[in-house]
Amino acid sequence: GSGNFLTETYISLRRLENEAIKLYMGDAVALDVGQDLVKVKLNQFYGIEINDFAVSVAKTALWIAESQMLEETKDIVFSNIDFLPLKSYTNIVEGNALEIDWKTVVPKDKLSYIIGNPPFIGKKEQTSEQKSQLIGTFEGKKVGTIDYVSAWYYKAINLIHGTDTHVAFVSTNSITQGEQVPILWSILIDKGIEIIFAYRSFVWSAETKYQNIAKVHCVIIGFKDKLSKESSKKYIFTDNGKDEVKNINPYLIEAPNCVITSRTKPINNVAEMKYGSMPIDDGHLILEKEDVENLLSENKNNKDFIKKYVGGQEIIKNKKRWCLWLDKISPSEYNKSKIIMERIAKTKEFRENSKRQQTKNLAEFPYLFGEIRQPSTTMVVIPKVSSESRRYIPVSLINPDIIINGSALLIPNANLYTFGILISNVHMAWMRTVAGRMKSDYQYSANVVYNNFPWPEVTETQKDKISKTAKAIIDARALYPESSLADLYDELTMPVELRRAHQANDKAVMEAYDMTKIVDGKKTWLTESETVARLFEMYEEITKN
Structure with a gap:
C-alpha cells in the first residue's frame, strides 16, 4: 500500500523517543545538539510494494512524517535542526512481495518486526497468476483452497526461523475458519509458528486495487518462531479489551493447537x-404456487405427486415451494398428466444436453431427482x-x-x-x-x-x-x-x-x-x-x- 503502517509506526516510535529526550534533557535550555539524540531513523524502515506510484507515496509520507517529528524534537532541544534538502534514505522497494526474496530487502539479523495487511483475495477471486504465486510460495504443497494472504504467513515464518523477529498481519478471517485451517495451519505449525496475540474477527472498510469492496471481515494475528529465545505473554483482543491466555490456537481461542x-x-x-436431495433438472421438477394450482386444476389427483420442498431459505424464511416427487410411483398413475409429462420431457432434454457425463446418464430417469437422499424417517x-x-x-x-x-x-x-x-x-x-x-x-x-x-x-x-x-x-x-x-x-x-x-x-x-x-x-x-x-x-x- 502507501506506507500507512510504516508511517504510523515511525511516528509512534518518534513520539516515544521525544518523550525520552524530554526526560534526558531535564531543565537544560538552549542546548544545540543537532540530531544526535534522534536514534529512530527512516533507514530502519523497510517496505515492499508492487505499485510504483504507491512506492513514491510511501516514501513521501515517511519524509513528511520525519519532518513533522523533527519539528517536535526542535521544540524540546531548542535546536535548529536542518531537514532540507531531503537526505534520509527510505528503503521502500518496488516488487511483488511473493516473488522477491525478502532477505534482499532487509538483512535478517536486523529485522525486529514485520507488519502489513496483504491483499484480501479469497480462493475464488484469485487469478491464475495469483494461484501460481501461492503454490510457488508454499513450495508445491497442496494449498489450492486457501486465501492469498496465507502466502505472506509462509514467507514470514520461513524468514524469521531461529530469530526473535515478531510478525503481525491483518488478514481475511477465513484463514481461521472451516476447511482452510487444517490446510494452512498444519503447515505453519509444522514450520514452528507460535501465535502471541490475536484480534478476533471484525469488520474493516478497505478499498485498494486488490480490495475493491466496502467491508471485509478481518483478523489480526501476531506471531513469532517457537524457537525464539524471547518469551512473550499471549493476549486475545476483543472489543471489550484483552485477556491474557496460555495458548492461542489457529481458531484464535485459548485451546490446544489442534486443527479440525x-x-x-x-x-x-x-x-x-x-x-x-438434488433435482438436477434445470427447475422443471420444482413447483411454485401457480404451478401447483395448475396441476390441481388439471386433475385433483395430481396432489399425490406433489410434495413440499424445502432447503435452507425455505426453512429460515418460511418460503413456500413444492416439487414433483415420483419416486416409487407407477408411470401409469402420472402419465395421463400433460403438465407432468411436459416437465419430465424438459428435464430429459436438459440432462441430455449437459456437458457433464454423470448428468447425461441421469437422462434415463428424467422423472426422478438426480440425487435422492430423502429418508423415510423424521x-x-x-x-x-x-x-x-x-x-x-x-x-x-x-x-x-x-x-x-x-x-x-x-x-x-x-x-x-x-x-x-x-x-x-x-x-x-x-x-x-x-x-x-x-x-x-x-x-x-x-x-x-x-x-x-x-x-x-x-x-x-x-x-x-x-x-x-x-x-x-x-x-x-x-x-x-x-x-x-x-x-x-x-x-x-x-x-x-x-x-x-x-x-x-x-x-x-x-x-x-x-x-x-x-x-x-x-x-x-x-x-x-x-x-x-x-x-x-x-x-x-x-x-x-
Missing part, C-alpha cells in the same frame, strides 16, 4: 449427516448457510413427507434428544469456532462441523431432560405459526417463550457436558470460549487413538 480436519464419518457413534435439518446475527442456527425437526433439498443438511432417524443437542449453545459455540463463512454468514458443513463435534456421554435421565427441553423449543415456535424462523430467531424480536425454552435447553445440555467451574467457592457455568476449549480437549481425547 475434514472427515467423512462422525467421531462419536451418532447418525451420519447427509446432503438433501429428520433433523440444518440450513447450510445462516446469518451470523443469530445466536442459534434455526435447526428444525421435519417429517419425511417434506423433501429436503441440497441447500440443507439432514440427519435421518432423528429424535428430540438429537435436536436438543444440535440446537444448544454448546453446539452453536463449536459451530461458530470451526465453521467456514460465506461472507460473514455461518457456513455449516457435515465434514468439518458435525463429524468433529464431541457428543456428551449422558445418562438416561439427562437424555430424557434434554428431550423435554427440546420439545419445549418446538412448542414455543408453534405459538407463532405466522412467523418465520428468521423472525423468531432475530435477537431483537425473539419471543420470550422461545428464549426461555432455549435457555432451559442450554442449561440441560451444559449439565450433560458438565460445563461448569468453581469461582470463589461457587459453581458457575463456563463462558463460551471456555466451553469451546473444553470441547477441543474432548476432541483431542476422542481422536488421539
Whole structure:
C-alpha cells in the first residue's frame, strides 16, 4: 500500500523517543545538539510494494512524517535542526512481495518486526497468476483452497526461523475458519509458528486495487518462531479489551493447537449427516404456487405427486415451494398428466444436453431427482448457510413427507434428544469456532462441523431432560405459526417463550457436558470460549487413538 503502517509506526516510535529526550534533557535550555539524540531513523524502515506510484507515496509520507517529528524534537532541544534538502534514505522497494526474496530487502539479523495487511483475495477471486504465486510460495504443497494472504504467513515464518523477529498481519478471517485451517495451519505449525496475540474477527472498510469492496471481515494475528529465545505473554483482543491466555490456537481461542480436519464419518457413534436431495433438472421438477394450482386444476389427483420442498431459505424464511416427487410411483398413475409429462420431457432434454457425463446418464430417469437422499424417517435439518446475527442456527425437526433439498443438511432417524443437542449453545459455540463463512454468514458443513463435534456421554435421565427441553423449543415456535424462523430467531424480536425454552435447553445440555467451574467457592457455568476449549480437549481425547 502507501506506507500507512510504516508511517504510523515511525511516528509512534518518534513520539516515544521525544518523550525520552524530554526526560534526558531535564531543565537544560538552549542546548544545540543537532540530531544526535534522534536514534529512530527512516533507514530502519523497510517496505515492499508492487505499485510504483504507491512506492513514491510511501516514501513521501515517511519524509513528511520525519519532518513533522523533527519539528517536535526542535521544540524540546531548542535546536535548529536542518531537514532540507531531503537526505534520509527510505528503503521502500518496488516488487511483488511473493516473488522477491525478502532477505534482499532487509538483512535478517536486523529485522525486529514485520507488519502489513496483504491483499484480501479469497480462493475464488484469485487469478491464475495469483494461484501460481501461492503454490510457488508454499513450495508445491497442496494449498489450492486457501486465501492469498496465507502466502505472506509462509514467507514470514520461513524468514524469521531461529530469530526473535515478531510478525503481525491483518488478514481475511477465513484463514481461521472451516476447511482452510487444517490446510494452512498444519503447515505453519509444522514450520514452528507460535501465535502471541490475536484480534478476533471484525469488520474493516478497505478499498485498494486488490480490495475493491466496502467491508471485509478481518483478523489480526501476531506471531513469532517457537524457537525464539524471547518469551512473550499471549493476549486475545476483543472489543471489550484483552485477556491474557496460555495458548492461542489457529481458531484464535485459548485451546490446544489442534486443527479440525475434514472427515467423512462422525467421531462419536451418532447418525451420519447427509446432503438433501438434488433435482438436477434445470427447475422443471420444482413447483411454485401457480404451478401447483395448475396441476390441481388439471386433475385433483395430481396432489399425490406433489410434495413440499424445502432447503435452507425455505426453512429460515418460511418460503413456500413444492416439487414433483415420483419416486416409487407407477408411470401409469402420472402419465395421463400433460403438465407432468411436459416437465419430465424438459428435464430429459436438459440432462441430455449437459456437458457433464454423470448428468447425461441421469437422462434415463428424467422423472426422478438426480440425487435422492430423502429418508423415510423424521429428520433433523440444518440450513447450510445462516446469518451470523443469530445466536442459534434455526435447526428444525421435519417429517419425511417434506423433501429436503441440497441447500440443507439432514440427519435421518432423528429424535428430540438429537435436536436438543444440535440446537444448544454448546453446539452453536463449536459451530461458530470451526465453521467456514460465506461472507460473514455461518457456513455449516457435515465434514468439518458435525463429524468433529464431541457428543456428551449422558445418562438416561439427562437424555430424557434434554428431550423435554427440546420439545419445549418446538412448542414455543408453534405459538407463532405466522412467523418465520428468521423472525423468531432475530435477537431483537425473539419471543420470550422461545428464549426461555432455549435457555432451559442450554442449561440441560451444559449439565450433560458438565460445563461448569468453581469461582470463589461457587459453581458457575463456563463462558463460551471456555466451553469451546473444553470441547477441543474432548476432541483431542476422542481422536488421539
